[in-house]
Amino acid sequence: MGTVRIVEANAVAWQQVSEAVPAEVAAKMSRAERDADVRILHPGSGDELQLFEARIEPDEEVSLHAHAADEIIYILDGELQIGRKRLGPGASVFIAGNTLYGFRAGPSGVRFLNFRGQGNTSFITREEFLAQR
Numbered sequence: 088m089g090t091v092r093i094v095e096a097n098a099v100a101w102q103q104v105s106e107a108v109p110a111e112v113a114a115k116m117s118r119a120e121r122d123a124d125v126r127i128l129h130p131g132s133g134d135e136l137q138l139f140e141a142r143i144e145p146d147e148e149v150s151l152h153a154h155a156a157d158e159i160i161y162i163l164d165g166e167l168q169i170g171r172k173r174l175g176p177g178a179s180v181f182i183a184g185n186t187l188y189g190f191r192a193g194p195s196g197v198r199f200l201n202f203r204g205q206g207n208t209s210f211i212t213r214e215e216f217l218a219q220r
Contacts, residue, residue, distance in 0.1 A: 092129065099126040104141070112210045119147035131206025138202050143192040151189040153216050156207035158182050161200045166193025187216050 105113040105121040113121050123143045131137025140163070143149065160167070161179045169180060169190040182188055211219075 094128045101126045108208045115210050115212050117150040137206045142198040145196045148191045149189050151213040153187045153211040155209040156184045156203045159202045163198045165195045165197035167197045
C-alpha cells in the first residue's frame with residue numbers, strides 16, 4: 088500500500104539551520120548558513136525523498152561546500168547568484184552529489200525549495216572536499 092503525506096503551508100515552523108541539523112554539521116557551516124531559516128517539509132530518510140524550504144538574508148554568502156546526495160534548488164522569491172548567473176523566481180539548479188558549490192543571496196535575499204532524493208544532512212567543506220581528491 089502506498090503512502091500519501093500532506094503538509095499544509097503553515098504546519099511546519101521556521102527554525103535556524105543550526106537547530107535543524109546535527110551540531111557537528113552546523114559547526115562546519117559559515118555564520119550565514121547556520122543563521123539561515125529553514126522549514127523541513129519532508130525530512131526524508133535513506134529511502135524517502137527530502138524537501139525543505141530555506142530563506143537567506145540579503146547579500147549573505149553561502150561558502151563553498153558539497154553534499155553526499157544530488158539536490159535541486161528551486162527559487163521561489165528573491166535572487167540567488169551562483170557563479171556568474173543570477174537566478175530569480177522559477178529558476179532551478181541541479182547539483183550532483185559530491186560537487187563543490189557556493190552561492191550568494193541577492194539584494195532582497197532569497198527563498199528556495201531544496202529537493203533531495205533521500206534524507207541528507209551531510210555537509211562537506213571545501214577543505215574536506217579537496218582532501219578527498
